[in-house]
Structures are given as structure tokens and as C-alpha cells.
Amino acid sequence: MYIEANYVDIVNREIYPARVSVEEGKIAAVEKMENMCDTYILPGFIDAHIHIESSMLPPSEFSRLATVPCWKYRRSSIFQK
DSSP: OEEEEEEEETTTTEEEEEEEEEETTEEEEEEEOSSOOSEEEEETOOOOOOOGGGGTSOHHHHHHHHOOOGGGTTOEEEEEO
């Protein structure tokens, strides 16, 4: 499976059209393309809107569980313009 979108490369501070190959739910490859797309992909983007009280955990335990580096799991979010 692949996704074509404007890739937001946070590390290199650039945005470029890309084809992102996904295998077994993980990013396998990122290939640059020529034409810009209508969508954006932000690898590692995390929605910071969280209700700690809904977790039923003490804040210290919630913090320990919720601060795993996102790049460890190669998570991504896709947004429509």
C-alpha cells in the first residue's frame, strides 16, 4: 500500500511531495515525487489533546506511559487541506 501526499520532514525542515510505502502498518519507504498534493503527511504527529483524568491513572504513571517517543513506532497522521 502507498500514500501520496506532501511529506513534512521535521528533521530537515522541508515539505515535498512524496509516495510513502506502508508495509504491515509501518512506513517502509519515502520516495520524492514531482507534483504537490492536496494532503499532508506528518510522521510522528501526536494530537496533544488528552484527558488525564479519563485514564484513571495517577499523573506520574500517566506521564510514564504517555511519553513514549513516537518515532519508535513510526506513527503518522494525514491531514486534508
